[in-house]
Amino acid sequence: MSFVTMRNDLQPICPAHHVPMVPWMLWLKLDVNVSPKPCYACATTGCCYHWDIVQGYFTTREGEHIEHDMNYWQKCEHDGLPMYVADFESQKSKRTWKCGQLGCTGSRVTEGPSKATAASQ
Numbered sequence: 001m002s003f004v005t006m007r008n009d010l011q012p013i014c015p016a017h018h019v020p021m022v023p024w025m026l027w028l029k030l031d032v033n034v035s036p037k038p039c040y041a042c043a044t045t046g047c048c049y050h051w052d053i054v055q056g057y058f059t060t061r062e063g064e065h066i067e068h069d070m071n072y073w074q075k076c077e078h079d080g081l082p083m084y085v086a087d088f089e090s091q092k093s094k095r096t097w098k099c100g101q102l103g104c105t106g107s108r109v110t111e112g113p114s115k116a117t118a119a120s121q
């Protein structure tokens with residue numbers, strides 16, 4: 001993969017709540033090490049969605065596993081990186097996706113409901 005630099009002024013939207021996500025430091029347990037992973041997180045209580053430029057949208061379980069959410073996966077055509085939802089219009093279920101790579105202008109617009117996120121919780 002080419003050199004990846006996540007911009008720090010992004011405003012991804014939570015795919016579940018459609019609210020802006022906030023910059024976040026996720027402490028991930030990998031093997032024996034716990035290392036910080038900069039990402040964005042939904043501030044809604046109980047929401048476990050995160051986004052970063054390598055994983056795209058993902059959820060975590062107890063800070064140990066990362067689970068991708070393939071319902072919210074759009075690849076940037078320039079660099080193949082997962083994009084984030086920058087804008088959501090609820091009436092048309094229209095999402096504007098953007099690439100978070102520094103200097104990249106990749107974007108895409110999708111319409112229609114994405115598949116319901118499985119597992120009834």
Ligand SMILES: [Zn+2]
Nearest residue numbers: 014017042047
């Ligand atoms: Zn959320």
Ligand SMILES: [Zn+2]
Nearest residue numbers: 076099104106
């Ligand atoms: Zn890109």
